[in-house]
Structure formats: C-alpha cells, structure tokens
Amino acid sequence: xxxIIADKKTFKYAYFxxxxxxxxxxxxxxxxxxxxxSLGVILKEIPDWTCCGATPAHLxxxxxxxxxxxxxxxxxxxxxxxxVVTCCAACFSRLKFANDIMxxxxxxxxMVSRVLSKKYEGEVSVRHFxxxxxxxxxxxxxxxxxxxxxxxxKVACYYGCLLVRPPEVTKFDDSEDPHFMDDLINVTGxxxxxxxxxxxxxxxxxSLSNTEIVLRxxxxxxxFAKESGADVVAVACPMCQSNLxxxxxxxxxxYETKINLPVLYFTQLLGLALGAESKNLGLNMHLVNxxxxxxxxxxx
Amino acid sequence: xxxxxxxxxxxxxxxxxxxxxxxxxxxxxxxxxxCSAGCPIAYEMEYTPNQIMRMIxxxxxxxxxxxxxxxxxxxxxxxxxxCPREIDVAEVMDVLRRFAxxxxxxxxxxxxxxxxxxVFLRNIEKYGRLFEMSLIGTFNxxxxxxxxxxxxxPKMFLRHKINLLPEKVxxxxxxxxxxxxxxxxxxxxxxxxxxxxxxxxxxxxx
Numbered sequence: 062x063x064x065i066i067a068d069k070k071t072f073k074y075a076y077f078x079x080x081x082x083x084x085x086x087x088x089x090x091x092x093x094x095x096x097x098x099s100l101g102v103i104l105k106e107i108p109d110w111t112c113c114g115a116t117p118a119h120l121x122x123x124x125x126x127x128x129x130x131x132x133x134x135x136x137x138x139x140x141x142x143x144x145v146v147t148c149c150a151a152c153f154s155r156l157k158f159a160n161d162i163m164x165x166x167x168x169x170x171x172m173v174s175r176v177l178s179k180k181y182e183g184e185v186s187v188r189h190f191x192x193x194x195x196x197x198x199x200x201x202x203x204x205x206x207x208x209x210x211x212x213x214x215k216v217a218c219y220y221g222c223l224l225v226r227p228p229e230v231t232k233f234d235d236s237e238d239p240h241f242m243d244d245l246i247n248v249t250g251x252x253x254x255x256x257x258x259x260x261x262x263x264x265x266x267x268s269l270s271n272t273e274i275v276l277r278x279x280x281x282x283x284x285f286a287k288e289s290g291a292d293v294v295a296v297a298c299p300m301c302q303s304n305l306x307x308x309x310x311x312x313x314x315x316y317e318t319k320i321n322l323p324v325l326y327f328t329q330l331l332g333l334a335l336g337a338e339s340k341n342l343g344l345n346m347h348l349v350n351x352x353x354x355x356x357x358x359x360x361x
Numbered sequence: 362x363x364x365x366x367x368x369x370x371x372x373x374x375x376x377x378x379x380x381x382x383x384x385x386x387x388x389x390x391x392x393x394x395x396c397s398a399g400c401p402i403a404y405e406m407e408y409t410p411n412q413i414m415r416m417i418x419x420x421x422x423x424x425x426x427x428x429x430x431x432x433x434x435x436x437x438x439x440x441x442x443x444c445p446r447e448i449d450v451a452e453v454m455d456v457l458r459r460f461a462x463x464x465x466x467x468x469x470x471x472x473x474x475x476x477x478x479x480v481f482l483r484n485i486e487k488y489g490r491l492f493e494m495s496l497i498g499t500f501n502x503x504x505x506x507x508x509x510x511x512x513x514x515p516k517m518f519l520r521h522k523i524n525l526l527p528e529k530v531x532x533x534x535x536x537x538x539x540x541x542x543x544x545x546x547x548x549x550x551x552x553x554x555x556x557x558x559x560x561x562x563x564x565x566x567x
Binding site: 080081083084085086087109110111112114115116117118119120121122123124125128129132172175176177222223226227228236237260261262264265266267269270271272274278307345346347348 | 401402405433435436437438439441442449451455458459462473474475476477478479481482485489490491493496497500501504509510513516517520521522523524528530531532533535536539540542543544546547549
C-alpha cells in the first residue's frame with residue numbers, strides 16, 4: 062500500500078546546479094540528472110540562475126552573503142515551485158542559511174529588501190538532492206528500482222562539512238556520525254564501510270589560496286579511507302571531490318605515497334545500480350580512474 | 362607574560378563590538394578548548410580558536426585582527442557544532458574577518474585568503490556565475506605563483522572540466538545592483554584587489 066502511495070506522489074523540484082556543476086564537476090550534474098530521470102524525479106533548472114556567493118561572500122560582507130542566495134530563492138518562488146534542490150553542499154548551506162534567517166528575522170528581511178528591492182520571507186524550502194532521495198523518495202522505493210546491485214564494492218561515504226554542519230541548519234540525522242549516505246549506498250548493494258573521517262574537513266575553499274593545507278587534510282582523509290578498506294570514496298560535494306580527486310596526484314607526490322583511490326559522487330554509484338550507462342554518468346571525467354576497480358568487481 | 366595588557370585594552374569594549382555583530386555571547390566562553398581540539402587547521406594557526414576567544418574577552422583587538430588565525434579558519438563549522446557553551450565560533454571568525462576586511466590590514470601569512478575572496482567576488486559581480494579560468498588565472502598572477510597548477514590545466518581541459526568562455530547570465534545587472542547596495546548598507550568601501558607593495562612582496566617571497 063505504501064509503495065503505491067509513494068509511486069503516485071510526484072517529485073517535482075526547482076533545480077539549482079550552482080557554478081561548480083557547470084565546470085569542474087560537470088559529472089555530478091550529469092549523473093544527478095540521470096538518476097533523477099530514472100527515478101521519475103523532475104528537476105526543473107532555474108532559468109538564468111546566478112552564484113550563491115559561496116564562502117568568499119560570507120567571509121567578506123554579511124548582507125551580500127544573504128542577498129545573493131535570496132535572489133535565487135526569489136527566482137524559485139517565481140517559478141511557482143515550493144522546493145529547491147541542489148547537489149552542491151556549499152550552495153545547499155548558503156541557500157538554507159539565508160532561507161532560515163529570512164523566515165524568522167525581521168531585521169534581515171528589511172535589510173535584504175533594501176538590497177534586492179523585493180520582499181522575501183523564507184517561503185521556499187531548500188533541500189539537498191541526497192536528502193530528497195533518502196528522506197523524501199525513500200530508501201525502500203529506491204531499492205525496488207535497483208537493477209544492477211554493486212555487489213562486493215566497499216565504499217567510504219565522505220560527508221565533509223557543509224552537508225552536516227551546523228546541525229541546526231542542515232537538520233540531518235547526526236552531525237558527528239551521519240549515516241544517510243551510508244543508507245543509500247547500502248541499498249545499491251555496495252557496502253558502506255565504517256571509518257573515522259566521515260565528517261572531517263578536506264580544506265575546501267583553501268584549494269587555491271592555501272593548497273598545502275588542502276593537501277595535508279585531504280591526504281589524511283584518503284589515507285583513512287584506504288586503511289579502512291575502501292575501494293572508492295563517495296562524496297556529495299563538488300569541492301570535496303575536486304580536492305580529493307584533482308589533487309590526489311599532488312598529494313601522492315607531496316607525501317610520497319600511492320593512494321589511487323577513485324572519488325565518485327553518490328549519484329554516479331546510484332546511477333550504476335539503477336542501470337545507467339557509464340558514459341551517462343561521467344565516470345570518465347575523473348583524474349583517478351574508477352574503471353579498473355569497477356571492472357574488477359564486475360560492475361562495468 | 363607574553364603580553365602586558367593595559368587597562369585601556371581591557372576596557373576597550375572590543376568584546377561588546379564582537380558580541381553585537383555576531384549575536385554571540387563571547388563572555389560565556391570558559392576556555393574548555395573543545396573548539397581548538399576539533400579544528401582541522403589549528404596546527405597552522407598563530408593562535409588557536411579558544412585563544413582568540415580569550416583575546417576578544419581581554420579586548421586585544423589589534424592582535425586578533427592581525428593574526429593569521431582568522432584567515433586560515435576554513436569555515437568547516439566543527440567548533441560551532443561542538444561548543445558546550447553554544448557559541449557559534451565560526452560566526453565569530455566571520456565577524457572578525459569582516460572587521461579586518463573593513464580595516465584593509467591583513468597579516469602577511471594568510472593574505473592570500475582575502476585576495477582570493479576579492480578576486481572571487483569581482484568574478485561573480487562581472488559574470489554572475491563563477492568563471493573559473495579567470496578566477497584561477499587572476500588569483501595565481503596576483504599571488505605571485507603564475508605557474509601554479511599548470512600541470513592540472515590540460516587534464517581538466519581534456520575532461521571538459523574547465524570552460525574557456527564565461528557563461529552568459531541575463532540577470533547580471535541585478536547582481537551588480539546587489540553588490541552595490543550591499544556595500545552601501547554595510548558601509549564597506551570598495552578596495553583595490555592588491556597594492557603594488559603587496560604584489561612586489563608576493564613575487565619576491567619566492
């Protein structure tokens with residue numbers, strides 16, 4: 062009975078890709094759309110969306126860091142859709158933070174209306190794609206659509222920072238030991254391993270400005286994942302992915318070690334299990350090649 | 362003692378300034394050190410986050426704003442999530458950076474971050490969406506490392522991970538308006554990306 066209700070519900074969301082998904086992490090955008098279409102989730106891209114301001118805005122000017130996301134939320138409202146989905150953990154954090162503050166703080170509403178010349182009171186709800194899949198579409202409904210279980214693949218689910226912190230904003234299961242990505246990975250037939258660096262920081266926005274720090278923090282994460290027996294790392298954030306994947310070669314050189322650990326988006330793994338072809342998931346777009354391990358496990 | 366803290370510093374009211382801008386009760390900090398224990402970058406900081414909190418309580422504005430700590434903080438929010446006194450330490454760091462930004466004085470170690478932020482925001486103001494080619498190119502030139510990451514570039518081109526041209530956005534006028542008005546509301550002056558002195562320093566330090 063429950064499944065009938067779930068099947069009948071339409072899952073329609075405004076979609077905010079964000080800047081990274083149009084450049085350094087195109088494969089995240091491609092695979093998210095692929096997963097959405099095979100599950101029947103409608104992602105309607107916001108026309109002419111603009112940047113959320115990311116980290117530099119909130120480090121520089123508070124009102125700018127609220128104004129830029131509110132502009133996007135207003136566009137969602139104009140589309141007549143009540144929920145916006147994003148795949149980027151940083152966009153999610155900025156949009157959700159701005160939305161929360163606008164829904165309860167009169168002073169902010171006044172300040173932002175002076176900047177945008179429009180009124181907004183937090184009417185839109187902001188969701189991360191992972192949250193929509195696990196908590197809205199449901200693990201059970203997804204399990205019914207798995208056609209190619211990822212048997213034998215050990216996955217270290219890496220959540221990073223902005224997907225789980227601050228817990229008052231993100232409101233997911235447990236900010237110290239989250240498991241909603243693990244739940245999703247387990248339903249694909251792969252095994253989400255237990256490991257200690259799930260929510261440690263990769264260095265994120267220091268990627269260009271303090272690269273040494275990123276190399277060190279990302280090395281720790283990759284090393285722990287490897288030591289815990291992971292075949293691949295699963296991520297839900299384009300910055301985590303580029304620090305762990307694009308800079309992995311540099312990390313190996315800097316710390317004189319061999320890591321060779323593919324870093325995939327959870328959407329790519331889910332897509333594989335849903336029967337999508339690898340070329341529709343952008344698996345060839347990573348620097349650390351995931352094909353070898355996937356072929357070894359008989360998944361490609 | 363490392364510092365002599367005179368009574369004028371103690372009475373300076375810096376703590377009030379920070380508390381007002383951050384809506385956080387800095388006075389509640391009892392120095393348990395939880396923020397610094399979980400901070401992934403504490404190893405690189407001049408002063409750890411809990412030391413910064415104490416310095417704010419003592420009114421040491423100049424030392425705090427000139428420290429590299431506030432620029433090395435990566436906004437991972439671990440400190441906030443774990444503070445037993447429920448102080449949003451990450452927000453306090455944001456407020457300190459905004460103070461420092463307004464003063465325009467940056468510590469030599471850590472100056473790359475405000476430079477990166479300015480280059481990033483100018484990029485958004487100009488294009489509406491991040492144009493990474495321009496961001497990376499401009500930042501590397503100005504930070505004195507023009508050849509940084511050049512080995513990554515061809516690999517990224519081959520995988521279509523970097524666009525040669527910026528994406529066009531219709532709402533660009535509105536974006537520029539937001540920047541302008543936000544600056545006005547915050548009474549922030551528009552700064553140059555970098556001074557000649559800083560630029561020379563960035564190239565000579567190599």
